[in-house]
Amino acid sequence: MxxxxxxxxxxxxxxxxxxxxxxxxxxxxxxxxxxxxxxxxxxxxxxxxSYKIRGAFNAMRKVLANTPDQDVFVCASAGNHAQGVAYICRHFGVRGVIFMPVTTPQQKVMKTQVFGGDNVEIRLIGDYFDDTLASAQAYCGEVGAHFLSPFDDFxxxxxxxxxxxxxxxxxxxxxxxxxxxxxxxxxxxxxxxxxxxxxxxxxxxxxxxxxxxxxxxxxxxxxxxxxxxxxxxxxxxxxxxxxxxxxxxxxxxxxxxxxxxxxxxxxxxxxxxxxxxxxxxxxxxxxxxxxxxxxxxxxxxxxxxxxxxxxxxxxxxxxxxxERALRYTGVKKYFILRMPQRPGALKEFLNILGPDDDVARFEYLKKSARNFGSVLIGIETKEADSFTKLLGRLDEAGFGYRDITDDDTLSEFLI
The missing domain is CATH 3.40.50.1100 (Rossmann fold)
Structure with missing residues (x-):
């Protein structure tokens, strides 16, 4: 090279x-x-x-220079590559067929169509990208279109x-x-x-x-x-x-x-x-x-x-x-709280919170006649160190809890 x-x-x-x-x-x-x-x-x-317009332009420019009669270009993408290809298809006045997964957000589909205008046809095929890609490549073989790779192309x-x-x-x-x-x-x-x-x-x-x-x-x-x-x-x-x-x-x-x-x-x-x-x-x-x-x-x-x-x-x-940023910086956490089922227990818990501790979520996970109930609680504060003090006060008051902030499985289902 x-x-x-x-x-x-x-x-x-x-x-x-x-x-x-x-x-x-x-x-x-x-x-x-x-x-x-x-x-x-x-x-x-x-x-x-995005920079994706650059690769799409150069690849299409060189294909058209070598084979001027090539009038159909195809890509498979759910994002920036699709938009770059659409824009360049309109620029060169060629037809583009863009395959996108069925799950692609409507906003991305709409932007791709806007960039390509009448030069672009969008086909929503496949729940997963691999299925979308296979369909795009099969279509190329059927109609003699040129496939535009998102990255693996000189x-x-x-x-x-x-x-x-x-x-x-x-x-x-x-x-x-x-x-x-x-x-x-x-x-x-x-x-x-x-x-x-x-x-x-x-x-x-x-x-x-x-x-x-x-x-x-x-x-x-x-x-x-x-x-x-x-x-x-x-x-x-x-x-x-x-x-x-x-x-x-x-x-x-x-x-x-x-x-x-x-x-x-x-x-x-x-x-x-x-x-x-x-x-x-x-x-x-x-x-x-x-x-x-x-x-x-x-x-x-x-x-x-x-x-x-x-x-x-x-x-x-x-x-x-x-939400992700707050959890990363340590100023927001989620707990499963073991709440006593007695009058005044909730008030007692709220009094334990510090002046900068804000309850961002509070949800009973289970209601029963037992002595304790489970509560999903999200707490947001100003300084990450505040949680050390809060958890110390919870321990002192005898409240049981489990920090699930970094538990991916529980977070997926509960948060």
Missing amino acids: TDFPKKARVAAAAMREVFPATPLLRNDHLSKCFGADIWLKREDMSPVR DVIEGQASVAVELFSQLGRAPDRVILPVGGGGLSAGVVSYLKTEAPDTKFSFVEPAGGGSLREAVLNGAPKTLEQIDSFVDGAAVARIGEKTFAALKGISPDDVILAEENRICTTMLEMLNVEGIVLEPAGALSVDALVDLQDEIKGKTVVCVTSGGNFDFERLPEVK
């Missing part, structure tokens, strides 16, 4: 007919917090609010590399470190392939959601390996298996360069960026910023670029994000 940088620059130049370069903005808040010169490459400000990787072309030009110098979110690996493969030639001293950090560490698994295994289970909360990056082509471009990195970001902590970063900076990031888009905490000792005094990869956040998810 000795000519890769040249191809990436050609792709970046060609994209200017579709959209301007996304901004590279210094973030004063983060720079002050971490004692570094921190810049955000704002892919959340592309026309489709032309897509080349298109995503335009992120690096832009940030290097905009910064005017080589950054000390670039922090990249990783799902299937298309973005990271493209950026690394470009900068390792143009800025050989630049270091890289790769961030995956803890529930979808396919790159880390591949690095440890020496080859891509399918994860048996993933947490889909970070839906833009929770990929069970990194791409073969993308991993080939990343092969040789150290496991120490891969950071697994805990899903609940990502929520605290999303809220911080929203409340402090007014920047709306989806969970995958917040990965690179979230990793700054893990790298704080290494980046002091350095120039760091975080790629904020997407901002397609459905605000109906905001209550869940807030």
